[in-house]
Amino acid sequence: MTVVSSQIWFLLPEAFLALTVLVGMLAAEFRSRATPKTFYTIAKIGTAAAFVATLVFHDKSISPLYGNDAYTTLFKTLTYLWGLGCFYLSVRWFLSMDCPSSRFYGLSVLNLLLLTASLSWNNLLPVFLCVEISFLLNFFLLKIENDKETAVKEGRSFLFSALFFLLTGAWGVFEIYHAAGSLDFEIVKNFLSRNSENFVLLLACAAIIVPLLFKMGIAPFHFWTAGVVDTAVLPSACFISQVPVFAYYALFIKLVLNVFLPVYGFFDEAVLIFSLMSVFIGVAGANSEGGLRRLFSYVALFNMGIVLVSLSVLTEENIYASFVYLLAYLLAMAGIYTVFFAFKSKGIYLKGLKDIAGAAETKPVSAAAMLVFLISMLGLPPMIGFLGLLSVLNTMAEQRHYWLILALLCGKLLMAYIYFRLIKIIYFDRRTTQFDRTDKGIFICLALNIVLMAAVMISPGFFLSVIRGFLS
Amino acid sequence: MNVTAPYLLWIILMPLVGMAFILLGKEDERHPGRNSWAVAVLTVAAAFLLVVWTFMQIEPGYGRLQLAERYVWLETPHIEFVFAADSFSLLLLTGICLSVLIGLWGVKEKPSGQKPRMVFALLFLSTVSGFLVSADIFSFFIFFLVMLLPLFMLAGMSGDIKKQGSIFRFMLYNLFGAMLMFAAVVVLCSRQNGSILLNEIDDINLRGTGEVGVWLAVFVAFLSRIPVWPFHYWIAAVNSGVKNPLVFIIANIMPLTGIYGFIRFWPERMPDVVMYFMVVLEAVILISMVFIALIGKINKDIYYKIFSFISVYYIFYLLGLFLPTDELLLNLGSSLFACLLIFSVLAVLVSYLEEQQENENLPAEGMLCGMPRLSAILGFILLAGAGAPLTAMFINNFVILSALLANNLPTALTAMLALLLVILGLLQEFYRRRNGAAFAEEKFSGEKIRDIGRGDLIFFSGVVVLLLLSFFNPLWFLRG
Numbered sequence: 001m002t003v004v005s006s007q008i009w010f011l012l013p014e015a016f017l018a019l020t021v022l023v024g025m026l027a028a029e030f031r032s033r034a035t036p037k038t039f040y041t042i043a044k045i046g047t048a049a050a051f052v053a054t055l056v057f058h059d060k061s062i063s064p065l066y067g068n069d070a071y072t073t074l075f076k077t078l079t080y081l082w083g084l085g086c087f088y089l090s091v092r093w094f095l096s097m098d099c100p101s102s103r104f105y106g107l108s109v110l111n112l113l114l115l116t117a118s119l120s121w122n123n124l125l126p127v128f129l130c131v132e133i134s135f136l137l138n139f140f141l142l143k144i145e146n147d148k149e150t151a152v153k154e155g156r157s158f159l160f161s162a163l164f165f166l167l168t169g170a171w172g173v174f175e176i177y178h179a180a181g182s183l184d185f186e187i188v189k190n191f192l193s194r195n196s197e198n199f200v201l202l203l204a205c206a207a208i209i210v211p212l213l214f215k216m217g218i219a220p221f222h223f224w225t226a227g228v229v230d231t232a233v234l235p236s237a238c239f240i241s242q243v244p245v246f247a248y249y250a251l252f253i254k255l256v257l258n259v260f261l262p263v264y265g266f267f268d269e270a271v272l273i274f275s276l277m278s279v280f281i282g283v284a285g286a287n288s289e290g291g292l293r294r295l296f297s298y299v300a301l302f303n304m305g306i307v308l309v310s311l312s313v314l315t316e317e318n319i320y321a322s323f324v325y326l327l328a329y330l331l332a333m334a335g336i337y338t339v340f341f342a343f344k345s346k347g348i349y350l351k352g353l354k355d356i357a358g359a360a361e362t363k364p365v366s367a368a369a370m371l372v373f374l375i376s377m378l379g380l381p382p383m384i385g386f387l388g389l390l391s392v393l394n395t396m397a398e399q400r401h402y403w404l405i406l407a408l409l410c411g412k413l414l415m416a417y418i419y420f421r422l423i424k425i426i427y428f429d430r431r432t433t434q435f436d437r438t439d440k441g442i443f444i445c446l447a448l449n450i451v452l453m454a455a456v457m458i459s460p461g462f463f464l465s466v467i468r469g470f471l472s
Numbered sequence: 473m474n475v476t477a478p479y480l481l482w483i484i485l486m487p488l489v490g491m492a493f494i495l496l497g498k499e500d501e502r503h504p505g506r507n508s509w510a511v512a513v514l515t516v517a518a519a520f521l522l523v524v525w526t527f528m529q530i531e532p533g534y535g536r537l538q539l540a541e542r543y544v545w546l547e548t549p550h551i552e553f554v555f556a557a558d559s560f561s562l563l564l565l566t567g568i569c570l571s572v573l574i575g576l577w578g579v580k581e582k583p584s585g586q587k588p589r590m591v592f593a594l595l596f597l598s599t600v601s602g603f604l605v606s607a608d609i610f611s612f613f614i615f616f617l618v619m620l621l622p623l624f625m626l627a628g629m630s631g632d633i634k635k636q637g638s639i640f641r642f643m644l645y646n647l648f649g650a651m652l653m654f655a656a657v658v659v660l661c662s663r664q665n666g667s668i669l670l671n672e673i674d675d676i677n678l679r680g681t682g683e684v685g686v687w688l689a690v691f692v693a694f695l696s697r698i699p700v701w702p703f704h705y706w707i708a709a710v711n712s713g714v715k716n717p718l719v720f721i722i723a724n725i726m727p728l729t730g731i732y733g734f735i736r737f738w739p740e741r742m743p744d745v746v747m748y749f750m751v752v753l754e755a756v757i758l759i760s761m762v763f764i765a766l767i768g769k770i771n772k773d774i775y776y777k778i779f780s781f782i783s784v785y786y787i788f789y790l791l792g793l794f795l796p797t798d799e800l801l802l803n804l805g806s807s808l809f810a811c812l813l814i815f816s817v818l819a820v821l822v823s824y825l826e827e828q829q830e831n832e833n834l835p836a837e838g839m840l841c842g843m844p845r846l847s848a849i850l851g852f853i854l855l856a857g858a859g860a861p862l863t864a865m866f867i868n869n870f871v872i873l874s875a876l877l878a879n880n881l882p883t884a885l886t887a888m889l890a891l892l893l894v895i896l897g898l899l900q901e902f903y904r905r906r907n908g909a910a911f912a913e914e915k916f917s918g919e920k921i922r923d924i925g926r927g928d929l930i931f932f933s934g935v936v937v938l939l940l941l942s943f944f945n946p947l948w949f950l951r952g
Contacts, residue, residue, distance in 0.1 A: 380617060381614045394662060397659050397662035402659065402682070405658060410651075413644065420643055421640070424636060427628060428636060461547050464548075
């Protein structure tokens with residue numbers, strides 16, 4: 001009994017987040033003078049407390065079913081950090097637009113709770129439930145301050161596709177339970193290794209993996225991303241496009257290594273095809289888009305494609321390389337979304353490519369930051385994106401996958417055209433918009449991001465050895 | 473290799489320090505751009521002096537890389553930046569520093585957009601310096617790639633190119649080459665689990681299709697920097713389209729990096745597969761040389777004529793480079809040094825002329841008659857460019873041409889024809905500006921035309937003296 005009660009403390013991060021949601025709801029209900037800052041403060045304190053508690057109990061498990069280790073701690077802390085960054089930026093949007101923020105912060109913290117919890121579970125059922133519920137919450141995030149017809153339409157199609165993949169996943173989980181008699185990772189893995197040729201089981205495994213790829217926005221299941229990110233308000237778009245990515249990525253690796261490894265040989269070629277499709281659809285999509293957020297949703301598809309190309313062979317080196325790439329990409333993406341918060345005209349946040357023409361003239365700092373992040377995304381030295389690209393390509397070269405190297409570099413070259421087009425719009429075109437003054441907090445975020453990127457690039461050894469330590 | 477003070481690292485960092493000063497500094501509201509310009513000039517001058525000082529620390533000669541500096545960047549794979557230099561690389565670096573300085577002089581009275589222009593010009597100088605002193609393939613590639621960015625920004629922001637699309641094509645074409653080189657470098661590094669010194673490339677054992685692929689990638693990467701047929705238009709559109717003298721100079725320094733790449737990266741013991749490329753390359757560059765020279769002769773745009781002048785010379789040096797001897801390399805270096813200075817002064821003076829013509833709405837014919845100072849400097853520069861015995865180009869080009877004649881008569885004759893065409897094109901253009909009908913009819917008075925100032929005269933006279941000194945001994949400042 002004493003052992004159990006002492007182990008309860010290990011659930012403190014989850015408890016903090018649950019409490020945060022509760023306090024937020026109570027504040028929304030009973031506090032008459034609740035401002036956007038109120039909910040931001042609650043979410044910030046709750047998430048920061050969960051972050052600290054996660055670090056404190058980084059290797060503690062309450063049972064074999066629910067545990068923490070270096071791997072889960074790494075991804076949980078990253079999810080919290082990105083969430084905190086997103087909250088910090090979002091409060092500026094809510095203050096500027098004079099909108100209530102309770103729903104956004106409540107849903108986001110609940111999302112964080114479910115995503116991080118899904119990483120700790122070692123049973124397919126709770127993992128499935130946590131991931132599916134957290135994904136469905138995006139539907140409500142999409143509806144925040146958004147009752148336009150397009151938003152309703154987009155929300156409806158998002159909900160239908162999410163429900164379809166939920167049912168697919170549910171069937172997969174049920175089928176595996178039916179066959180293996182349990183959903184514990186260990187038991188299912190052993191069962192699959194004995195029955196790796198069973199077609200229905202393979203289908204059931206695919207029914208669990210594919211919804212995860214759908215949530216990661218990998219082609220050909222990417223159809224929801226551009227519409228959702230474009231329709232949602234900026235804070236929701238910022239959250240949906242970045243924060244869950246760490247959890248889905250970590251979960252994909254965890255599930256494949258701990259559950260589906262015996263049958264992954266049947267899927268790796270499909271994963272490779274999907275990832276290459278993502279790379280090239282990402283390029284084509286970004287090239288045809290005229291909206292900033294839609295364009296970057298395709299950029300995300302492109303980059304997630306590269307991450308997945310690296311994961312098509314699941315060795316320690318590949319996981320490490322793909323993670324370095326993912327981190328570099330998400331740092332740049334976080335920077336780009338921070339710049340989106342700076343591009344505002346007459347109180348309206350700009351979304352079109354043409355709206356930001358000539359921004360360098362009056363917004364030199366934001367434009368310069370954008371330039372840095374774009375170069376990083378392109379994978380040019382001396383930015384951190386180069387380190388990510390180098391890690392991925394070096395691993396491929398060691399495995400003699402030369403045609404993949406050429407394919408990825410070809411993709412990068414095509415993507416370069418889009419980044420150059422953006423740089424041209426920001427730097428070379430004539431200004432057509434009167435930009436509003438930028439909040440100092442945004443500059444702080446940009447500076448922090450760039451300093452972090454520069455520090456890593458000057459001495460990447462320490463950073464990479466820490467990552468290797470967590471992932472190995 | 474004796475380890476001394478990290479001169480080479482300072483050479484790379486010096487422009488970055490200047491860049492930081494410009495970025496952090498505030499502009500004088502009454503004279504916008506002046507502070508940035510002054511900082512940039514001081515920085516480039518300091519970098520130049522540092523290069524000369526470094527020159528004095530090494531033993532003259534080609535191939536023996538000295539003053540080696542190593543900086544470990546990554547442990548696994550083991551990647552370290554190795555910098556080292558010889559007379560050839562430092563000679564080019566000296567020439568480039570002076571060219572940029574001349575370019576800066578040409579934009580001293582162009583306050584619009586001066587700050588970003590200075591920032592990216594210094595960034596370019598830093599990356600080119602890094603490229604020229606790189607002694608391992610990884611840092612060589614990094615600088616080869618990074619230098620594209622400042623050029624893109626400069627061409628886009630200050631280049632005044634009417635068709636922006638040409639900048640994109642130019643960038644993508646160059647980036648295509650750089651990406652191929654990236655692939656080659658990654659493959660080479662993966663074989664050694666780390667970076668490789670440039671003079672150790674021969675030791676890597678590449679077999680079969682891997683060998684063909686790697687060398688083809690390297691080959692195309694360097695070629696993508698040089699305006700060779702049939703892709704020369706993409707480079708020409710930018711290199712001749714930019715009207716700002718500093719950007720024009722920087723854009724036309726880029727092909728030099730391709731030539732330098734061939735010099736440094738090319739293995740001493742060439743694999744058989746490379747020999748197949750050599751035949752193709754020689755044919756392609758000869759076609760390009762004549763093609764560019766002919767267009768330069770026909771084209772009325774003076775900037776295109778200067779572009780064809782420098783491009784044909786670059787290709788001529790490339791032909792000299794492919795001769796089966798390393799003894800010509802210092803001749804190439806000396807000639808390139810003088811050629812860079814000549815082309816830079818030419819670019820700045822032409823820009824001044826064109827600006828006068830445009831601002832005052834004057835006819836080009838006979839314009840030089842109203843500008844005796846500019847006319848004198850330009851006369852010297854044109855004669856020097858034509859290969860008159862005034863600069864290092866005279867004797868060194870003579871040596872290179874002799875070697876070409878001895879080795880391959882048709883190639884040498886084609887090169888001579890191309891050189892003759894570009895020089896004729898330039899002389900013809902300036903003859904037109906010196907002896908035009910408008911001047912004879914006295915349609916415009918001398919008052920309208922503003923000759924270069926006394927400061928300009930002193931500056932350009934200094935460059936002329938430097939060129940004259942190069943005639944006697946281009947490396948006069950070396951010990952021994």
